[in-house]
Amino acid sequence: MTALGLPMTVPAQDxxxxxxxxxxxxxxxxxxxxxxxxxxxxxEFIHRLADAGLTTIEATSFVHPKWVPQLADAEDLFPKxxxxxxxxxxxxxxxxxxxxxALVLGARRVAVFASATESFAKANLNRxxxxxxxxxxxxxxxxxxxxxxxxxxxxxxxxxxxEGPVPLHQVVRVCTALRDMGCDELSLGDTIGVATPGHVxxxxxxxxxxxxxxxxxxxxxxxTYGQALANTYAALEHGVTTxxxxxxxxxxxxxxxxxxxxxxxxDLVWMLQGLGIETGVDLGRLxxxxxxxxxxxGRPSPSRTVRALSxxxx
Amino acid sequence: MTALGLPMTVPAQDxxxxxxxxxxxxxxxxxxxxxxxxxxxxxEFIHRLADAGLTTIEATSFVHPKWVPQLADAEDLFPKxxxxxxxxxxxxxxxxxxxxxALVLGARRVAVFASATESFAKANLNRxxxxxxxxxxxxxxxxxxxxxxxxxxxxxxxxxxxEGPVPLHQVVRVCTALRDMGCDELSLGDTIGVATPGHVxxxxxxxxxxxxxxxxxxxxxxxTYGQALANTYAALEHGVTTxxxxxxxxxxxxxxxxxxxxxxxxDLVWMLQGLGIETGVDLGRLxxxxxxxxxxxGRPSPSRTVRALSxxxx
Numbered sequence: 145m146t147a148l149g150l151p152m153t154v155p156a157q158d159x160x161x162x163x164x165x166x167x168x169x170x171x172x173x174x175x176x177x178x179x180x181x182x183x184x185x186x187x188e189f190i191h192r193l194a195d196a197g198l199t200t201i202e203a204t205s206f207v208h209p210k211w212v213p214q215l216a217d218a219e220d221l222f223p224k225x226x227x228x229x230x231x232x233x234x235x236x237x238x239x240x241x242x243x244x245x246a247l248v249l250g251a252r253r254v255a256v257f258a259s260a261t262e263s264f265a266k267a268n269l270n271r272x273x274x275x276x277x278x279x280x281x282x283x284x285x286x287x288x289x290x291x292x293x294x295x296x297x298x299x300x301x302x303x304x305x306x307e308g309p310v311p312l313h314q315v316v317r318v319c320t321a322l323r324d325m326g327c328d329e330l331s332l333g334d335t336i337g338v339a340t341p342g343h344v345x346x347x348x349x350x351x352x353x354x355x356x357x358x359x360x361x362x363x364x365x366x367x368t369y370g371q372a373l374a375n376t377y378a379a380l381e382h383g384v385t386t387x388x389x390x391x392x393x394x395x396x397x398x399x400x401x402x403x404x405x406x407x408x409x410x411d412l413v414w415m416l417q418g419l420g421i422e423t424g425v426d427l428g429r430l431x432x433x434x435x436x437x438x439x440x441x442g443r444p445s446p447s448r449t450v451r452a453l454s455x456x457x458x
Numbered sequence: 459m460t461a462l463g464l465p466m467t468v469p470a471q472d473x474x475x476x477x478x479x480x481x482x483x484x485x486x487x488x489x490x491x492x493x494x495x496x497x498x499x500x501x502e503f504i505h506r507l508a509d510a511g512l513t514t515i516e517a518t519s520f521v522h523p524k525w526v527p528q529l530a531d532a533e534d535l536f537p538k539x540x541x542x543x544x545x546x547x548x549x550x551x552x553x554x555x556x557x558x559x560a561l562v563l564g565a566r567r568v569a570v571f572a573s574a575t576e577s578f579a580k581a582n583l584n585r586x587x588x589x590x591x592x593x594x595x596x597x598x599x600x601x602x603x604x605x606x607x608x609x610x611x612x613x614x615x616x617x618x619x620x621e622g623p624v625p626l627h628q629v630v631r632v633c634t635a636l637r638d639m640g641c642d643e644l645s646l647g648d649t650i651g652v653a654t655p656g657h658v659x660x661x662x663x664x665x666x667x668x669x670x671x672x673x674x675x676x677x678x679x680x681x682t683y684g685q686a687l688a689n690t691y692a693a694l695e696h697g698v699t700t701x702x703x704x705x706x707x708x709x710x711x712x713x714x715x716x717x718x719x720x721x722x723x724x725d726l727v728w729m730l731q732g733l734g735i736e737t738g739v740d741l742g743r744l745x746x747x748x749x750x751x752x753x754x755x756g757r758p759s760p761s762r763t764v765r766a767l768s769x770x771x772x
Contacts, residue, residue, distance in 0.1 A: 156656035340732025342470035370725035411684035418654025448684035
């Protein structure tokens with residue numbers, strides 16, 4: 145359809161020169177898949193993502209297999225990634241036991257998954273907000289003692305399916321608590337995709353005011369209402385340089401077959417490449433990887449860039 | 459899925475207070491539909507769009523029926539819209555004959571459809587760029603003599619399927635030519651959806667330098683690579699207040715069933731409402747209209763907001 149396999153590069157003013165994409169497809173993207181994805185396929189997926197130039201690839205979760213059966217193979221998968229020495233491979237750990245499992249295998253980066261709302265803490269973790277923070281506290285401290293980098297996910301920062309609007313001060317409270325525990329990095333999640341750019345900018349400004357610097361903040365947008373990339377652009381203008389995305393747009397809300405959940409890494413890379421912001425990612429290789437993964441899963445990628453580029457190649 | 463039928467409103471700094479959405483679903487959205495949409499359905503669609511609060515609704519095209527069979531009923535459709543006195547109802551006119559047909563029916567706003575590239579002028583109009591501008595010149599002048607508002611579409615402003623990148627000075631040349639003919643408004647089209655925000659800002663700045671003020675510029679983005687809303691946000695920051703969109707995301711490239719073409723009006727309204735920018739549009743009514751139209755066409759809307767909100771209602 146187009147002679148352009150890449151966008152024209154025309155920088156905009158005052159944007160970061162380089163962005164680190166935190167690729168979540170292998171963990172967040174796959175965790176809700178109904179049919180079990182073979183461990184070998186997951187390992188190949190992660191190796192292909194690394195070959196495409198991604199430098200931070202969230203690999204799996206050391207959660208109890210009962211809760212996330214799809215990721216029950218964490219102990220088998222993680223050792224298969226040993227060759228990826230140049231790539232950061234964070235893993236999710238829900239509690240102390242998960243952390244211990246990850247540390248035994250040599251994980252150097254872990255992530256905890258907190259909520260900004262009581263309702264989601266209850267639904268996802270079966271705890272109150274404060275109870276869930278109390279669980280994370282020794283996990284983060286122990287990880288830091290072990291010299292491991294810790295990311296704190298904060299979900300439902302911009303809206304909650306049960307509560308509706310989420311007060312910003314509540315998000316800030318959770319973020320500062322995670323920082324005080326020792327988290328190196330926070331990922332601000334718009335889990336249901338309702339945020340718009342002003343909302344994003346206000347939260348970022350408020351966090352800065354409360355002593356959380358932009359360079360420890362990542363953004364994790366969902367495309368449920370098509371807003372993810374506009375929100376990303378606003379976050380870039382604020383100076384954010386860590387952006388979560390999922391290859392091929394894997395994952396997200398399970399309400400539709402072509403679920404429009406996580407921001408697709410390809411759509412993000414198209415914009416960043418157009419803006420002249422370095423990511424190290426080869427868009428053609430990444431797209432080929434997502435097309436391959438879509439074949440493994442038996443359904444097309446919801447990423448618009450993947451669809452446009454893969455059609456072009458046909 | 460969410461308790462939020464609307465986004466939280468959190469304005470961003472230095473954006474326009476109000477935006478005029480130029481709704482193109484009934485013309486641009488439907489023109490490539492293979493099965494004929496009955497005139498009554500088109501009329502109801504436009505009336506519903508007006509009920510949802512849209513104030514500029516491009517109604518049809520007075521092109522030769524041989525080229526766009528779907529819009530061959532322009533003479534039947536246009537008189538059915540007589541009751542919409544508060545709504546601007548521009549119509550596309552390809553040449554002097556089309557203009558005369560529109561004027562006879564009392565059209566008060568017309569649009570001509572130019573290209574920024576030789577290849578598309580050739581493919582779409584079977585003329586060179588200069589030949590096509592020469593055809594538009596008497597059309598625009600005659601329309602102005604008749605006291606009619608004239609919009610000039612400039613397609614392929616950011617990339618061309620045959621030529622690839624499009625030099626900005628060439629876009630500026632076409633835009634200034636249309637302005638000099640007397641066009642009241644120009645719509646900058648990213649027909650293949652490849653633009654990114656820096657590219658958009660550079661074209662807008664260059665046009666301003668060449669004496670084309672922002673208040674005569676509209677933007678027309680396609681979501682082929684998922685970039686439309688990020689580009690729109692950048693254009694808003696530049697001060698653009700006329701934004702083209704298509705209800706339900708109708709239209710666009712015909713290469714896929716769920717073609718990701720025109721920016722969906724609902725996705726746009728979600729962002730504008732979140733930013734506190736007035737549009738006059740009722741998002742619930744608009745979504746209901748797009749769901750209804752999708753039923754008429756027998757396939758789901760590609761708009762992410764329509765999918766999310768219509769699922770929520772189930």
